[in-house]
Each structure stands twice: as C-alpha cells, then as structure tokens.
Amino acid sequence: MSNDPVKGPASYFPSIEKKYGRPISDWKELVRKSCPARHMDLVSMLKTEHGMGHGHANAIVAHTLAEDKS
Incomplete structure (x- = not known):
C-alpha cells in the first residue's frame, strides 16, 4: 500500500463525507443518475x-x- 497523499478531487472526499453525512458512493450515484x-x-x-x-x-x-x- 502506498503512503503517497491522495491528490486531486479525491483529496476532498473525507471532508465531504464528514460535512454532508453521506458516503462518496451515494454522491457519485446521484451524479450518474443525473447524466x-x-x-x-x-x-x-x-x-x-x-x-x-x-x-x-x-x-x-x-x-x-x-x-x-x-
């Protein structure tokens, strides 16, 4: 397993989950349903x-x- 820090859009994921109380998979599903x-x-x-x-x-x-x- 790599110890490199997460970069790019995924670096926001922990704070998004904490702030909005839903896993990233839920948000991605919502985006995909809107496509x-x-x-x-x-x-x-x-x-x-x-x-x-x-x-x-x-x-x-x-x-x-x-x-x-x-």
Whole structure:
C-alpha cells in the first residue's frame, strides 16, 4: 500500500463525507443518475438541491465523470 497523499478531487472526499453525512458512493450515484448532463449543470444540481459547496460539488462531478470515461 502506498503512503503517497491522495491528490486531486479525491483529496476532498473525507471532508465531504464528514460535512454532508453521506458516503462518496451515494454522491457519485446521484451524479450518474443525473447524466447525461454538462459538468457545470451537475455541479449546480449538487449545490442547489443538496447545499453542497462549489469545491466539493466540483470534486465529486470531476472524479465521477473521469471514472466513467475510463
């Protein structure tokens, strides 16, 4: 197992889970259910419908869409 620090959007995941009380898998599922949609539309949905901050919403959307591309 690597001791390298987590970088990129996933570095926000522990604080997102703590602040909003739901696992990241729940947020990713919500994003995927809202697809197809544009990146910023998904960010806006998380912000307006779930009270998420911009950075947290953007991190979840970016990570989810990148996962689904590969």
